[in-house]
Amino acid sequence: MTDDAHAEAALRVKIERELLAVGCNGVCGAADWTTGALAYAGGPLVAVADAHAQEVLCTLHGHTKRVNCVKWVRAPADAPSVLLSGASDGLLLAHVQTRASTSPWHTLVLCELTGEGEGITAVDGEVYAQGGGELGARVAVATTGRRVVMLETTFTSDCTQSAVQSQRVYTAAPRHTCECLRFASVGAVPAVLLAGCVDGAIRVLAARDETSLSCCAAIRGHEDSVRSIDVQCTPQPDRSSSASPAPARAREVVVASASQDAAVRVWRLCEGDVASGAAAAAALERSGLGSGAPRHVFHVPEQGSNATSAREHS
Secondary structure, X not given: OOHHHHHHHHHOOOOOOOOOOXXXXXXXXXXXXXXXXXXEEEOOEEEEEEOOOOEEXXXXXXXXXXXXXXXXXXXXXXXXXXXXXXXXXXXXEEEEEOOOOOOXXXXXXXXXXXXXXXXXXXXXXXXXXXHHHOEEEEEEEEEOOOEEEEEEEEEOOOOOOEEEEEEEEEEOOOOOOEEEEEEEEEOOEEEEEEEEEOOOOEEEEEEOOOOEEEEEEEEOOOOOOEEEEEEEEEEOOOOOOOOOOOOOOOEEEEEEEEEOOOOEEEEEEEEEEHHHOHHHHHHHHHHOOOOOOOOEEEEEEOOOOOOOOEEEOO
């Protein structure tokens, strides 16, 4: 389809206003959408609205300063809905939708930052099933103190009680402050965290040990701050021929990033086993990951190439 045909097709799109809200906080992460519900921040409060009915369903309390980010947690279908909120007061709250008619929302404090004046500017999270009826969760926040904090948390089956199991921290360089966060799972690495930064790079963070995160890749291409990231995980196609050995199982993540440079870029991150090449092993060594970390390195294919011809970013 030509550019003119694309433009003509775009003009035929019908756009309708579903909801008009006032008093919203003027920050990038202050609204998030899930099926049937829109959450947005206004001052120290979080509102949950039904956009189709054009009405606010409830207002959630708990913060004492401006809420900078809200995020619906990705969770199994049978799990309760969980909404995360982070604010300038340093509190990370989980608002859990319950089945009780008298009190349909329950609020938990997941984390309180201890740095003086340190606030939360970005958040992401995902819930997964565990044994014994419990749910596990990974939650990450970016802070005004240039830190990224990732929590491993367990929830009861109704998500009304939680317990933090581990906390890992990454401290960014002064010009690498994180603006947005997004979890992704690539192959055998269960919790990769993508961080969009003010220098235009997307940094790939992974657990280094029990207390810290390490930057194992920096994906460059944007010319200004990366403000939003979304991902889609897909099985990696098997490009091997019958004459060559079958490659190890791998997955790839398609990443869409939006930046202050007015560009949306799409990337494809592939998992590679460091045992398969000395160059990959050297890249992992340069990243500073210890021998106890998952032995994987990430690749970003060159423009116009397939996933077998990749440029390493470390």
